[in-house]
Amino acid sequence: MTNPGMQEPFDFDKVGKRMPYTVPDGFFDQMEANIMKEVVPAPTRAEQSHATQGRTRWIVSTLMAVAAVVFVVVLFHRTPPAPPAPSLSEVATAYHNLCEEDRNYLMEVYQDDPFLNDNTLE
Amino acid sequence: MAASDQDLITALRANPEHGFRLLMHTYMQPVYWHIRRMVVAHDDAQDAAQETFVRVFRSFAQYDEQHSFKAWIFRIASNEALRLLDKQRTTATLSLDEATGDVLSLKADDYFDSGDELAARLQQAILQLPAKQQLTFNLRYYNEMTYEEIAETIGTTPASAKANYHVAKEKIIRFFQDHD
Numbered sequence: 487m488t489n490p491g492m493q494e495p496f497d498f499d500k501v502g503k504r505m506p507y508t509v510p511d512g513f514f515d516q517m518e519a520n521i522m523k524e525v526v527p528a529p530t531r532a533e534q535s536h537a538t539q540g541r542t543r544w545i546v547s548t549l550m551a552v553a554a555v556v557f558v559v560v561l562f563h564r565t566p567p568a569p570p571a572p573s574l575s576e577v578a579t580a581y582h583n584l585c586e587e588d589r590n591y592l593m594e595v596y597q598d599d600p601f602l603n604d605n606t607l608e
Numbered sequence: 609m610a611a612s613d614q615d616l617i618t619a620l621r622a623n624p625e626h627g628f629r630l631l632m633h634t635y636m637q638p639v640y641w642h643i644r645r646m647v648v649a650h651d652d653a654q655d656a657a658q659e660t661f662v663r664v665f666r667s668f669a670q671y672d673e674q675h676s677f678k679a680w681i682f683r684i685a686s687n688e689a690l691r692l693l694d695k696q697r698t699t700a701t702l703s704l705d706e707a708t709g710d711v712l713s714l715k716a717d718d719y720f721d722s723g724d725e726l727a728a729r730l731q732q733a734i735l736q737l738p739a740k741q742q743l744t745f746n747l748r749y750y751n752e753m754t755y756e757e758i759a760e761t762i763g764t765t766p767a768s769a770k771a772n773y774h775v776a777k778e779k780i781i782r783f784f785q786d787h788d
Contacts, residue, residue: 495781496783496785498749503749503750504726505721505724505731506720506721506727507645507717507731509640509650510650510719513654517657517658521632521658521661521662522625525666526625
């Protein structure tokens with residue numbers, strides 16, 4: 487028999503886990519995105535700038551190295567300009583300055599040279 | 609299906625970013641609601657919940673597998689909620705023996721369902737409990753934690769957690785009797 491003055495104790499089952507709180511639409515997705523942004527940050531502007539500078543530096547270095555190689559190759563493969571041909575009067579003076587023995591030697595060696603005495607080419 | 613705590617720990621070690629996404633899918637809502645029940649206002653709960661997950665991610669290396677992963681996460685969440693409430697107070701540091709809730713702010717929040725009077729009154733009753741009893745009651749009643757997990761979360765013994773839960777329940781029943 488129950489006492490009519492006695493109140494029934496609160497029944498937790500009537501409420502269960504219901505709560506009087508709500509959240510905005512899409513709230514949990516947005517919160518997940520915010521948290522991910524904070525823990526896995528996108529590269530900052532300074533980092534991006536640093537990366538761009540590094541790339542630029544690498545390209546410039548490569549171009550400079552290529553230019554240096556081309557310069558060295560061109561430098562060592564260039565044929566020196568031919569010295570100007572002496573004039574006939576210079577040859578005659580030089581011949582005249584030789585001693586008798588040398589003049590005789592030259593005459594002996596070159597008097598029959600077909601290239602020097604080839605009259606057919608004239 | 610939500611991943612088990614062991615799956616989450618393995619995933620976090622193998623690929624922190626992927627593992628952390630899995631962790632958020634499993635714990636995002638329980639942690640947010642746990643904090644919301646303590647701080648009441650949606651904006652505050654959002655701040656504290658975000659901070660909780662950032663801390664979980666950054667301090668995962670310090671997690672000791674000897675202890676419950678769930679309790680570790682809820683311990684961080686509870687601390688964030690208490691820290692936020694403490695910051696809002698102008699008086700001394702909040703003690704676990706003091707009530708945390710601002711009952712007046714319950715109905716002032718934009719995201720409050722005024723149609724569910726009984727649920728609102730239950731929250732009012734819970735908010736009048738000292739913080740330790742409030743945490744114990746919420747973790748047991750809403751999150752269905754074991755007394756061992758509750759003890760790890762709030763830093764007490766399972767026996768003390770059990771006693772706290774029953775005292776809290778009695779006080780809630782008395783609140784309804786006194787306010788009918």
